Amino acid sequence: xxxxxxxxxxxxxxxxxxxxxxxxxxxxxxxxxxxxxxxxxxxxxxxxxxxxxxxxxxxxxxxxxxxxxxxxxxxxxxxxxxxxxxxxxxxxxxxxxxxxxxxxxxxxxxxxxxxxxxxxxxxxxxxxxxxxxxxxxxxxxxxxxxxxxxxxxx
Numbered sequence: 001x002x003x004x005x006x007x008x009x010x011x012x013x014x015x016x017x018x019x020x021x022x023x024x025x026x027x028x029x030x031x032x033x034x035x036x037x038x039x040x041x042x043x044x045x046x047x048x049x050x051x052x053x054x055x056x057x058x059x060x061x062x063x064x065x066x067x068x069x070x071x072x073x074x075x076x077x078x079x080x081x082x083x084x085x086x087x088x089x090x091x092x093x094x095x096x097x098x099x100x101x102x103x104x105x106x107x108x109x110x111x112x113x114x115x116x117x118x119x120x121x122x123x124x125x126x127x128x129x130x131x132x133x134x135x136x137x138x139x140x141x142x143x144x145x146x147x148x149x150x151x152x153x154x
Contacts, residue, residue, distance in 0.1 A: 001106070001109040001110055001112075001113050002113070004079060004106075004110070005079055005082050005083060005110075005113065007044050008044055008045070008046050009041045009042075009044035009045055013041055014041045014042070014045060014050075017034075017037050017038045017040075017041045018038060018041070020034055020037070020038070021034055021035065021037075021038040032061060032064075032065075032069075035057055035060070035061055036057075036058075036061060036072070036073075038054075038057065039054040039055075039057035039058045039061070039076070040054070040076060041054070042054030042057065043055065043058070043076055043079060043080035043083065048084060051080050051083055051084055052084070054076075054080055055077060055080045055081065055084075058073050058076055058077050058080065059077065061073050062074065062077065067100065070097075070100065071097060071100070071101065071104070074093050074094070074096055074097040074100075075093075075094070075097055075106065075107060075110070077090075077093040078090045078091075078093040078094040078097070078107075078110055078114070079110070081093065082110075082113070082114055082117065085117075085121070087114055087117050087118045087121060088118075090110075090114045091111070091114050091115070091118070094107055094110050094111045094114060095111070098111060
């Protein structure tokens with residue numbers, strides 16, 4: 001599953017699907033397939049703004065789709081949000097997919113990966129907060145010692 005969330009699109013593939021998307025858009029509404037292909041490339045970009053644009057396209061597709069078509073949109077919305085470290089949103093999308101398809105092995109694996117990232121992120125956050133707390137306590141202790149020394153009668 002790790003390869004799914006770390007896969008990066010080749011720049012020439014992104015350009016090709018971007019060109020196809022805008023060519024269709026110039027002629028009228030973009031087909032669902034073209035919009036999905038372009039969104040899929042965007043969410044695999046190494047640039048956050050591309051991933052966000054891909055999320056926007058996938059959300060448009062999701063809202064206009066039938067229940068049968070939602071599987072891929074939900075899965076890749078979870079992947080895209082994971083790549084942006086938006087783990088809560090990623091979890092929301094993957095859990096909707098799992099509610100519709102409880103036995104979906106790919107979705108189950110992605111949910112585990114998101115849960116691990118959430119826990120790791122939470123532990124890192126706690127370590128940072130703990131480190132800041134220790135730093136503040138250390139500085140307060142040093143100030144207290146300096147004040148005590150200067151208050152001693154000579």
